[in-house]
Amino acid sequence: MTHRGDCPHCWRVIEVNGLTKRYGAKTAVDNLSFTVRSGHVTGFLGPNGAGKTTTMRVILGLDAPTAGTTTVGGAPFRGYRRGLRHAGALLDAQQVHSGRSATTHLWALARSNGIPRRRVDEVLNEVGLTDVAGQRVGGYSLGMKQRLGIATALLGDPPVLVFDEPINGMDPEGVLWVRHLFRRLAAEGRTVFLSSHLMSEMANTADQLVVIGRGRLVAAEPLDSFAARSTRPSVAVRTPHPAQLAALLTSAGAQVEPDGPAGDAQLVVVGLPVERIAELAFDNQVLLHEVTVRAGSLEEAFMRLTADSIEYPAGQPR
């Protein structure tokens, strides 16, 4: 692997250009463009059905795009005769032959790419499966299969790693381990691209975000700027006179919504600082029982950004 251009830091390792993928009449991905850079953990976010898996499958050369192009390391992935040295992937941990042992599964893959036998033991050790390596994969828990999938991705020691929902089914200890692993892989200069439908998960792992909804790009930026741009701090106010307070705050330019269970007179106020809310209440002699400042959550920002692009919303007639 050699550097390209004058600025290896800027090298776009995964590039998606105008990607459209249709399955029959259904458009899974619609004119999607983004780049993923080396040395970062990039989170790929979207609600279920947003087109994350489809995009990853096209990037990895499994599905042919209807329109547009994708490249890995500067070339379409399908053009590589052997793939493991160029990219490692975990798409679905369940997709293994249940009758084989982890060792045999990895050894067959390694052999196909001319990777030496010792590398199988190395990756098994890396993911902590050494003790069960000889057992049939069919007897593994989902968390163990996820670890095997990560071992498979690491087999070729590749510069690019693609993981689809890698944290599903892992226990808390596994989640911590895998976060640490992703950060380390990125710190080594690799490109780590992982999908999730949980913003909270990405907030702890990724430093770059690509957010899609209904196959279209919603945001592609560093996590920090996404947070600064998208999160809205709010103030929760509990009062025995919610109607009066709501009218006051609304006329002062705030957005006010009732919060909590019905009857519990709590309002959530967005768009006014807490000091101003307290002043208005004091000046108008509205009694406040509780005032709480809430930092805007990424999860909320993500929900709001993708709200109009959710494929299967709950609680709505279809």
Next chain:
Amino acid sequence: MTVYASATLPAESPVHFRDLVAAEWIKLRSQRSTPWTFAFTALVVIGSAVMAARADYANFPSYSPAEQQLHGFSLSDAFPLVGCLTLMVVAASTGAAAIVSEYSSGLIRTTTVAVPARGAVVLAKAVVTAAVWALVGAITSTASFAVSQAILDGRHAAVSISDPGALPALLAATLLAPVCALIGLGLGVLIRHSIATTVTAIVTLVMLPQFFSTQRRLTAEIHHAMVLSAWQRLTQAYGPPQYASSLYTPFIESWIVYAVWPLVALVLALIVVRCRDV
């Protein structure tokens, strides 16, 4: 920050097709059912030859002097139909399983990321499937021939391998296994569903010939283009064929049938695997 360069592995080695063959061999070998499948097949094929030879051995005194002299049944006893059908069905379904098991488990995606050259994977599977089944075919056909003729030797009605037709028969019985396994593999790539593939393979190989009568020219031509008919023609050739007619095909046509079926199945598989999403 630099772009990652592997420190753990040596620089990418040249790409060898034999690496793919070795990988497919590891996959086949690691399947628990593999040795059992081969043992079962060998038992049925050789057992059916033993039973056929013992039946003719027992009935021999009741045959006419001319029949006893010609003993046209001897070569057929080495390769009876029931053994042939078993071999065809098992070889075709395991050939199909080599690829269908990857589709049904989803392993094919991991395989394809590891080796984006999909055609090369199918070819490697074909090489391993053909080689393994050629070996099983050689062992079972040689053993069937040896055991059946040893039994018939007790009536001085054995056929020697140097007798006319014996060697082609042995070769045809050997090659039947890899031919059917490759047809199964090709169908597996095309159909991707395990039960549908197995049923299609059985219908094509075993049932289809029954629909075409050998009594009329057109249907006889189609009948003779079937793998089962080619096998019958090649293994039952010793002595004057009782049903010889103008419709009887020459040997070479039967060998062509043996070659064309797996070839067409593989070529179709290679074309389809290239254009389809995994």
